[in-house]
Amino acid sequence: xxxxxxxxxxxxxxxxxxxxxxxxxxxxxxxxxxxxxxxxxxxxxxxxxxxxxxxxxxxxxxxxxxxxxxxxxxxxxxxxxxxxxxxxxxxxxxxxxxxxxxxxxxxxxxxxxxx
Numbered sequence: 418x419x420x421x422x423x424x425x426x427x428x429x430x431x432x433x434x435x436x437x438x439x440x441x442x443x444x445x446x447x448x449x450x451x452x453x454x455x456x457x458x459x460x461x462x463x464x465x466x467x468x469x470x471x472x473x474x475x476x477x478x479x480x481x482x483x484x485x486x487x488x489x490x491x492x493x494x495x496x497x498x499x500x501x502x503x504x505x506x507x508x509x510x511x512x513x514x515x516x517x518x519x520x521x522x523x524x525x526x527x528x529x530x531x532x
Contacts, residue, residue: 418443418444419441419442419443419444419445419514419516419521420441420442420443420521421439421440421441421512421513421514421521421522421523421524422439422440422442422523422524423437423438423439423510423511423512423523423524423525423526424437424438424439424440424526425437425438425526426510426526426527426528427527427528427529428529428530428531429502429528429529429530429531430530430531431502431503431504431530431531431532432501432502433502433530434498434499434500434501434502435499435502435528436496436497436498436499437453437496437497437499437510437512437526437528438494438495438496439451439453439494439495439496439497439512439523440492440493440494441493441494441495441514441521442493445493445514445516446516446517447470447490448470448516449469449470449514449515449516450467450468450469450470450514450515450516451467451468451469451470451488451495451512451513451514451515452464452465452466452467452468452486452495452512452513452514452515453465453466453467453486453495453497453510453511453512453513454510454511454512454513455506455508455509455510455511455528456508456509456511456525457505457507457508460508462511463477464477465477465480465484465497465510466480466484466486466497467486468486468487468488468495470488470490474486479505480499480506483499483500483501483502484497484498484499484500485497485498485500486498495512497510499528502528502530503530504530504531504532505530506528506530507528507529507530508527508528509525509526509527509528510525510526510527510528511523511524511525
């Protein structure tokens, strides 16, 4: 079993920054993909960014150039540095890990950006 615990959400003004963390525990394999997704009120969950255990990174166009995903494999932890935040970035942010074809999700952390 795998557990994911996010932290770092909060309220910030437009143009500000936040850093999210996600600590994974349990049966973590060395080969996996970690990622961040978000869900705004009344909308479907959308992909934000992913990073593989080998370091390959991809971003959604809406966050490219503003958000940076990273990971510490020794700590089984991933991060999302969010800069130049916009009100449309307001959502619950979920971390995700995919390994051996199975998806695992964190409980989510709220990010609210005021205008």
